[in-house]
Amino acid sequence: MSTRAGPTGPARRRQILREAARLFAERGFHGVGVDEIGAAVGISGPAIYRHFAGKDAMLAELLVGISSRLRDGGIQRVRDCEARGLPPSAALDSLITGHIDFALDDRALITLHDRELGQLQEADRKQVRQLQRQYVELWVGVVRQVHPGLSERRARACVHAVFGLLNSTPHLSRPASLPDRRETADLLHRLARGAFAAG
């Protein structure tokens, strides 16, 4: 049997990423050292390099992963709604719900997502921005179907603003002040719809 080691292989990788995301969100990319990340998973310091090429690579993987998940999930949701013959309004609701789920379940990632983009190297930053842009454009298309009066520019501005609204989740409540998740999700959903309706 293994003498004392923790997870191994890709599981260890995921564990490191999870803890790194938490720490980066808490204290910023430059605010946390690799030793701390190692300590958070029970190994120490340079062992990280058995799993990642470096600190930058971890951040890049996190940010690309977030952006991909958001975009792919959004595409999937819109496609599902279309396939089931639902109206654009249902697609918008689905997009909002998906984004809220993500924001509530992966706070740390949402925080990182727009806080630490600047720390990436040019190539990675370009990729993340492209994914983000595609996600935004997906929303813009649906929003303009639901609110045909909106110009593309205005719709895009609305989408960015609503993202800001939805991503405010990490600022809501320190410890346990969000008693039921359902209630918070519903509120955010209504606020987002209200904002779009007013746009």
Added chain:
Amino acid sequence: MSTRAGPTGPARRRQILREAARLFAERGFHGVGVDEIGAAVGISGPAIYRHFAGKDAMLAELLVGISSRLRDGGIQRVRDCEARGLPPSAALDSLITGHIDFALDDRALITLHDRELGQLQEADRKQVRQLQRQYVELWVGVVRQVHPGLSERRARACVHAVFGLLNSTPHLSRPASLPDRRETADLLHRLARGAFAAG
């Protein structure tokens, strides 16, 4: 006459703070060195220490300044509306307008405001948080007058979310894509009102 020097006294201080805010917003507090801040104002490196006790002190002054300006401006606006016998709805509009002006005119500061709070020392962080809390409570009071159905908890959640919406300004448009400021400000104002109305 002075041989070659730039501004002097408190003017130089303000100049340093302005450039530091810009750089911190661009690359994060830990991502920029004092040498760069000095270079941005035409002096080099340790000359900063003639004006500030250290890098931390600069950030603290920036964040306390932002929070104070927001809170004091908000209090002033609400008081003005009350003094002129205007309805709560006018006070809310005034709060929104003031916040948008700030967000549009001082993007860097808005960015810093919730990105770098964690880098402060405990004492400063406590002060900033207190100012922020007072600002939020000011909004909550007004919002609950305008929308009496809202519980305090829900109103607070709405206010946080709307802050997220209004503070999304830095994410809107890279270079010059906000053609007229007026239009952007109006849009954000309507979105904020729409969100509150839906809360």
Added chain:
DNA sequence: GTGCGTGGTTAATGTTCGTTAACCCACACC
């Protein structure tokens, strides 16, 4: 005109931190 405060300068210091080196051990496999 001597003196001092203000705001610079460059060089030095000490630490922190990312990364690499060198080494090691357990297990799978043949």
Added chain:
DNA sequence: GGTGTGGGTTAACGAACATTAACCACGCAC
């Protein structure tokens, strides 16, 4: 039973960086 590899360890290295030291020049008060 040797061996290779995956995943650890600690020590060493080198760069970056905040801060301090030592020094200097100007302008103004007396």
